[in-house]
Amino acid sequence: GAVVSQHPSWVICKSGTSVKIECRSLDFQATTMFWYRQFPKQSLMLMATSNEGSKATYEQGVEKDKFLINHASLTLSTLTVTSAHPEDSSFYICSANGLAGGLEETQYFGPGTRLLVL
Amino acid sequence: RKEVEQDPGPFNVPEGATVAFNCTYSNSASQSFFWYRQDCRKEPKLLMSVYSSGNEDGRFTAQLNRASQYISLLIRDSKLSDSATYLCVVNPLGSGNQFYFGTGTSLTVIP
Numbered sequence: 001g002a003v004v005s006q007h008p009s010w011v012i013c014k015s016g017t018s019v020k021i022e023c024r025s026l027d028f029q030a031t032t033m034f035w036y037r038q039f040p041k042q043s044l045m046l047m048a049t050s051n052e053g054s055k056a057t058y059e060q061g062v063e064k065d066k067f068l069i070n071h072a073s074l075t076l077s078t079l080t081v082t083s084a085h086p087e088d089s090s091f092y093i094c095s096a097n098g099l100a101g102g103l104e105e106t107q108y109f110g111p112g113t114r115l116l117v118l
Numbered sequence: 119r120k121e122v123e124q125d126p127g128p129f130n131v132p133e134g135a136t137v138a139f140n141c142t143y144s145n146s147a148s149q150s151f152f153w154y155r156q157d158c159r160k161e162p163k164l165l166m167s168v169y170s171s172g173n174e175d176g177r178f179t180a181q182l183n184r185a186s187q188y189i190s191l192l193i194r195d196s197k198l199s200d201s202a203t204y205l206c207v208v209n210p211l212g213s214g215n216q217f218y219f220g221t222g223t224s225l226t227v228i229p
Contacts, residue, residue, distance in 0.1 A: 034216075043221040044162070044205075093161050105209075106152050107217050109161040 002028050002098030006110035013084060014118055020080045021113045023094030029074035030096035034107065035067075038091045050077040050094075084117045091115075121145060122208050124220035132228050135196045139223045141206030142188045150209035151182055153191045155202045156222065162205055165191075196227045 003026040011019050023033055033050040048069055049057040056069035068080040081088055091114055095107040124141045131137045143151075151168035166173065168180040168189050179192040193200055206220035 044219050046216070049216065091159075106150070106164055106167065106207075108164065112161045114159075 002026075002096065002108040004030075004094065004096050004108050004110040006094055006113050008113060009111060010114050010116075012116045012118065015085050016083055018080055018082045019084055019115060020078055021092055021094075021115075023077045023079070023096075023110050025075045025096045025098075028096075028098055030077075030098075031074060032097060033071060033077040034095045035069065035077075035079050036093045036095065038093060038112075044093065047079075052077075081115065084115070086117045089115055089117045121210065121218035122206055122220040124206050124223050126221055126223060128224040128226060130226045130228055131196055133196055133198060135227075136192065136194045137196060137225060138193075139191045139204055139206075139225075140188055141190070141220050141223075142186075143206075143208045143210075143218075144187070145208070145210040146184075146187060148187075148208045148210045151180075151189050152207040152209075152217075153178075153180055153189075154205040154207055154219075156205055157202050162219075165204070193225075196225075198227050198229060201226045 005024045007022045031052045035047045036044045037047050038044050046059050047062045050069045050071040052071045052074055058064045071077040091112050093112040095109045097105050098108045122143050153165045154162040155165045156162040166175050166180050168182045170182050172181040177194045181190045203222040203224050205222045208218045
């Protein structure tokens with residue numbers, strides 16, 4: 001399957017700082033990437049769809065000015081959590097579309113970034 | 119109504135048992151279906167696609183019932199390493215690249 005990487009894997013920061021998370025497709029080009037957030041013992045929640053060369057599409061209830069997404073190339077999307085607060089502490093996961101075994105498209109996930117805001 | 123609904127469990131089964139999970143979806147025009155596995159504190163990983171004709175991969179069998187709008191996953195001869203959360207995923211027609219995830223079903227295989 002396709003390989004997606006994320007960096008960093010762990011972030012601990014003080015309240016009020018901004019945190020940037022990178023998502024890279026390593027062996028394929030991804031015109032579309034997705035950003036999810038997952039709180040403990042809850043399901044994945046789609047935050048936004050990142051489109052290469054254009055503005056991201058945010059899900060209802062997700063503040064675009066707080067969660068800045070940049071998809072400047074076909075292999076890299078970044079999510080910046082601006083002025084992070086403790087309630088932003090979560091597991092942030094990106095994904096990109098790739099081909100499954102039967103050549104149907106599916107999503108491949110990065111390893112995730114754990115953010116802890118103190 | 120949610121796009122995808124799953125029984126959250128938890129399912130606690132002994133080693134060697136057979137366990138089945140079901141998932142229902144609301145959009146009858148959905149065209150792609152998958153099961154993902156998510157281990158604790160890890161990202162989801164694709165387990166298998168689900169085809170109309172049903173498909174099998176070792177101990178795992180996936181089936182799709184379009185008339186009733188549900189998909190299933192059967193695990194035979196459960197191993198301790200099968201303990202995880204299993205996510206049902208649907209890509210509805212017209213949703214573009216967007217996929218809809220169920221909340222997941224938790225499985226614990228007990229020695």
